[in-house]
Amino acid sequence: MKRIAVLTSGGDAPGMNAAVRAVVEQGAHHGIEVYGVYYGYKGLVEGDFRKLESKDTQHALKLGGTMLYSARFPEFAQADIQKQAFDQLKKADIDALVVIGGDGSFQGALALTKLGFPAIGIPGTIDNDIPGTEYTIGFDTAVSSALEAIDRISDTAASHNRTFVIEVMGRHAGDIAVWAGVAAGADAIVIPENAYEMEDIVHRVRQGRERGKDYSLIVLAEGVSNVDDFVEKYQALAAEQEVRGVSLSHIQRGGMPTSRDRVYATLMGARAVDCLREGKAGIYLGIQGEQLAEFDIIDTLSKAKHKLRQDLFILNRDLTQR
Ligand SMILES: Nc1ncnc2c1ncn2[C@@H]1O[C@H](COP(=O)(O)OP(=O)(O)O)[C@@H](O)[C@H]1O
Numbered sequence: 001m002k003r004i005a006v007l008t009s010g011g012d013a014p015g016m017n018a019a020v021r022a023v024v025e026q027g028a029h030h031g032i033e034v035y036g037v038y039y040g041y042k043g044l045v046e047g048d049f050r051k052l053e054s055k056d057t058q059h060a061l062k063l064g065g066t067m068l069y070s071a072r073f074p075e076f077a078q079a080d081i082q083k084q085a086f087d088q089l090k091k092a093d094i095d096a097l098v099v100i101g102g103d104g105s106f107q108g109a110l111a112l113t114k115l116g117f118p119a120i121g122i123p124g125t126i127d128n129d130i131p132g133t134e135y136t137i138g139f140d141t142a143v144s145s146a147l148e149a150i151d152r153i154s155d156t157a158a159s160h161n162r163t164f165v166i167e168v169m170g171r172h173a174g175d176i177a178v179w180a181g182v183a184a185g186a187d188a189i190v191i192p193e194n195a196y197e198m199e200d201i202v203h204r205v206r207q208g209r210e211r212g213k214d215y216s217l218i219v220l221a222e223g224v225s226n227v228d229d230f231v232e233k234y235q236a237l238a239a240e241q242e243v244r245g246v247s248l249s250h251i252q253r254g255g256m257p258t259s260r261d262r263v264y265a266t267l268m269g270a271r272a273v274d275c276l277r278e279g280k281a282g283i284y285l286g287i288q289g290e291q292l293a294e295f296d297i298i299d300t301l302s303k304a305k306h307k308l309r310q311d312l313f314i315l316n317r318d319l320t321q322r
Pocket residue numbers: 009010011041042071072073074075076077078101102103104105106107108109111124125
């Protein structure tokens with residue numbers, strides 16, 4: 001193996017750069033040239049490749065976002081477009097590809113592998129919504145950023161004895177909401193995986209106030225509802241409370257990656273190169289019980305479901321319920 005390429009795809013996630021850097025350095029360690037593909041699958045089809053050296057990735061390692069840029073390029077689901085990418089890779093004399101992204105991006109990696117071009121995935125998404133792996137690059141930073149914002153909100157919430165509903169990201173997954181909510185000591189966490197009754201949430205918040213709490217926090221996952229609609233329905237049942245809603249939106253997706261995101265990204269970036277050298281493809285990497293693990297894209301992505309930490313959700317519910 002002489003030359004491999006790496007791309008980032010889907011929503012960017014803090015720590016993606018650390019994974020790119022590990023691919024570049026592990027490649028160099030084995031005498032393999034590494035090319036960066038710019039703008040995900042769009043750049044793959046257009047042949048937007050540039051050789052990466054240590055100096056290109058050294059500083060980026062600690063930065064959020066992705067130095068390779070990213071794109072949502074739905075056209076890549078089409079067979080003729082995939083063939084164009086295959087041809088570009090062959091033309092550039094590239095032997096294998098590392099795809100850093102989410103479940104959608106892994107489908108692209110699988111399509112290329114089926115065409116006969118070896119590709120391997122690294123989970124990079126703040127949502128932590130990929131089956132098999134307990135962890136995705138960017139999740140830890142996103143939770144920390146959401147928590148910092150919630151902590152700031154709690155200062156002003158306390159000063160005015162208000163109830164705040166804070167909408168966090170996660171598309172269809174409640175992981176960011178659960179982790180940020182537990183860490184913030186939220187009065188309620190509302191996620192798409194679990195049904196909820198608005199009356200129950202109002203009741204729980206009222207109980208908290210009766211126990212002397214100064215303010216109330218409800219962490220809402222975006223997959224349930226947008227925050228304005230939720231606040232309207234909540235306020236209708238809790239006329240005595242002064243309620244405010246805020247969506248943290250893309251604030252959660254930026255910023256310098258935490259040490260955990262950088263370390264796991266580095267582990268997975270290096271392992272991806274090793275896997276390709278061992279002839280593995282059509283798989284993605286992940287973490288299980290703090291250890292690196294490998295998952296078959298076909299077997300795991302379509303057949304398994306991502307497991308949310310329900311124990312943490314239940315813990316929070318028990319702590320805030322009488
Ligand atoms: N079924 C598919 N087949 C091939 N490529 C796909 C498929 N689904 C998504 N992709 C590619 O992966 C990109 C990222 O997917 P997306 O779902 O937006 O984000 P993520 O990878 O973070 O889940 C898409 O824009 C598209 O280029």
